[in-house]
Amino acid sequence: MSEVLASSERKVFRPRPRMGLAELMRDDIVSGALPAGSLLKTIELSKRYGVSTNPIREALHQLSGEGFVVLSRNRSAQVRSLDETFVRNIFDIRTLIEPYLIRVFVEQARKDDLDRAREVQQRLEVTQGDQVEWDKLDEEFHGIMYKRHFNGEARAIRQRHGEVVRALARRYPISSARRATVLKDHWEIIEAVEAHDADRAAQVVERHARGAERHLLLRMREGA
Amino acid sequence: MSEVLASSERKVFRPRPRMGLAELMRDDIVSGALPAGSLLKTIELSKRYGVSTNPIREALHQLSGEGFVVLSRNRSAQVRSLDETFVRNIFDIRTLIEPYLIRVFVEQARKDDLDRAREVQQRLEVTQGDQVEWDKLDEEFHGIMYKRHFNGEARAIRQRHGEVVRALARRYPISSARRATVLKDHWEIIEAVEAHDADRAAQVVERHARGAERHLLLRMREGA
DNA sequence: AACACCCAAATTATACAAAGTCAATGATAG
DNA sequence: CTATCATTGACTTTGTATAATTTGGGTGTT
Known part of the structure; x- marks a missing residue:
């Protein structure tokens, strides 16, 4: 019937434009x-x-x-406004969940997980300038420790919050001082896991998250 | 143009069917x-x-x-299958979040909040048979303590998990023994809040949640 | 300032086209 | 003869388009 809209004009059902x-x-x-x-x-x-x-x-x-x-x-x-309150809320939850997640890893950590964590950590050490690369490796480091946790709900919450934080971090990049602290924390986490010391691992992870929060808030205040 | 579909056949745009x-x-x-x-x-x-x-x-x-x-x-x-694992996962998170939420209430509780909590609690005491009514009052009791918490993200997570648990609880109703325990826990929470004892309040709330988990899992196992 | 009215935008319904999924069928190789 | 693999077709999702209708906010009149 209607040839008014020639096929040239009609939008043509983009098959899988969607990777999200x-x-x-x-x-x-x-x-x-x-x-x-x-x-x-x-x-x-x-x-x-x-x-x-x-x-x-x-x-x-x-x-x-x-x-x-x-x-x-x-x-x-x-x-939704992504302000300081939002960041604080997210990190409060993260500070509750991450220690909970790491405790299981301390008990179930396989050798190849730890090897992989050490390898990623070594690549983090030599990654200097590139914020995106750094974020990717950092996420991989923690992901190794959480990905086999049985609690998918908790993993999903952490995952979502992590995406927000990473995206915000791109706006307010990390300082080199903070990088050094992160690297130290990571080694301490590895040590605690190797020593099967769940309490210490949980404690370090909590401190690690609080540090990330403080650093991001600082950057947001001076950088906005 | 096309009168082919008479108005008799055409579904007629339900105006506001949707409140969810x-x-x-x-x-x-x-x-x-x-x-x-x-x-x-x-x-x-x-x-x-x-x-x-x-x-x-x-x-x-x-x-x-x-x-x-x-x-x-x-x-x-x-x-999604709402099995034991799912319940356990949800309660693990709830056990992390509720103590976190109650601590703020201990510090900020107003007199009228506590009065209201006591009133709801007294209505809980006399509510015997009705599971739905009991759930409503129980949610109101805890809601009083959490609704003014600054962390809307945490509140939202707890809210969503609460809805699941309540809906499951309708399938596996509460026992009278569990009711008695819940009532005792609630009074203990009120006491702790009045005494400004955040640690004790957090501890009781955690125990309260764990108890709810154990009870629901038990019911699911024998009731399914 | 109170009121009615209008308009932009959302919500819903419906139809159709493109593309993916799955299973059954049939062909082919061993 | 049997096992494996490709083809096909029904079914389903995903996307586009458009019409009917409601809603809420803004506008203008009294």
Whole structure:
């Protein structure tokens, strides 16, 4: 019937544009490309990301579940502000969860896990300038210790919070002093795990998280 | 142009059916109406709930964010199994978060909060048979102590986990022995808060949560 | 200032097209 | 003859498009 819209004009069902529209949008939120408080209108977003409104709405629902946007009926979604309070909240939870996670690793750590951790740690030592590479290795280091924990819920919470923190850290890069402290903490964690000292490992991990929080907050205050 | 579909046949845009399709579906999941592991096909669901597939897809995304269903690309969503492992995982996290939450309440508790808590507690004492009423009051009791905590992320996690547990508890009702223990725990919490003893409050709350976990697991094993 | 009205945007319904999944079927090699 | 692998087709999800309708906020009138 209607040849008005020739096939040249019609958008042509991008098969798998998606390796995560929600992930894309989350990155844009945390990186500041979608500023806190801004109104996310589905049509604008659909233009911005080159998809129709349906996937946008689904992504918004997912992000709402994750706490990055606030939905209200018949109103534009709003970007959740990622301020100091938010960072503090996230790190409070992280400070509870990470010691809980590491205790299991102390008991179940295999030799090849520890070898891998040491290897990653050595690569961290020589990674100087590159923030992204550093973040990747740091996540891998901790990921080795948590990835086999039975509590998938806890792992998921830590994972989500980690993504926020990493994205924020890209905005406020790490100092070299902090890097040195991180490296020291990591070696101490490895030592504690090798010694099967769960209490010490948990304690170091907690201190490690608190240190990361303090450093990020400091950077946010002076860098904003 | 097309009058082919007369208004008699066309579904007529239900104006505000939705105060939570996702909530409806979540209840059906936790209550077992949508059995664990079953495949959630969007068309079937749209018939079941009397809406079109669009809202269904959005609800599925939200439930996926909340962890009740598992989405994989190009495959039907699957209902997450709410088994013992899941309960244990949730309570592990709850056992970390609730003591953290109560500590702030010990410091900030107002007189009217405590009065209200006592009032709710007295209503709990006389609530015998009604599981739903009991759950409502129990949630209100703890809600009083947590609702003003600054950490909205932690509150949200606890809230979500609480909903699951309550829904499961409807399937495996509480025993009268457990009720007595809960009442004793609650008075002990009130006492600790009044005495400004954060450590004791945290300790009691942790024990309270562990007790709830043990009781629910027991019921699940014998009741299934 | 109170009120009605209008408009932009969201919400829902529906239809259709493209692409992935899965299983059954059939062909082929050993 | 049997086991393995490729093809096919039904079913399902994912995406695009558009119409009908509600909602909430802003605008203008009294």
